[in-house]
Amino acid sequence: MQWWPEYLQVLFYRKFSYRSLLAESHTIMIVGLLFSTIIEHSSFWIISCYSGILGIGIGMGILMTALNKLTQELVPKSQIGIATSSVNLFRSLGATIGVSVLGAVLNNRVSRAMKDNYLKHCIVKY
Incomplete structure (x- = not known):
């Protein structure tokens, strides 16, 4: 509701x-x-x-x-559906590309941070 x-x-x-x-x-x-x-x-x-x-x-x-x-x-009345669907299509495409790019950046930063922290904690002194 x-x-x-x-x-x-x-x-x-x-x-x-x-x-x-x-x-x-x-x-x-x-x-x-x-x-x-x-x-x-x-x-x-x-x-x-x-x-x-x-x-x-x-x-x-x-x-x-x-x-x-x-x-x-x-837009003219005969092309309202085309204009609205075009706006929604490009909005969805932009959101998809933005999420994928930011997801790749986040994945890269998290994997780098995990490697750095993992290597710091796994160093064994003999």
Whole structure:
């Protein structure tokens, strides 16, 4: 029963223009990113982590829906389906490529860290 996010989006889109929603979503994402970077320097690291994740998630949610609606308004009525499916296709491709690249970087760093720590602990002095 997750009807309330869609309800809030309908209220936002009726009240605000697309340009203001695009600017606000970027601002929310930047604030969320800043909250997530103060984790090391804050004694409230859980709060800053959750507020960062929440801010980035809300900003991305508003941004993606606003871009979809904007795309549908910019194209002729006969090509709305093509434009919407193209936006969703390239969004999915970008997410797939981003996750695979970041997964490779994470895998490389974790394997290097494991080798370094393993070698430090396995040195036997005779």
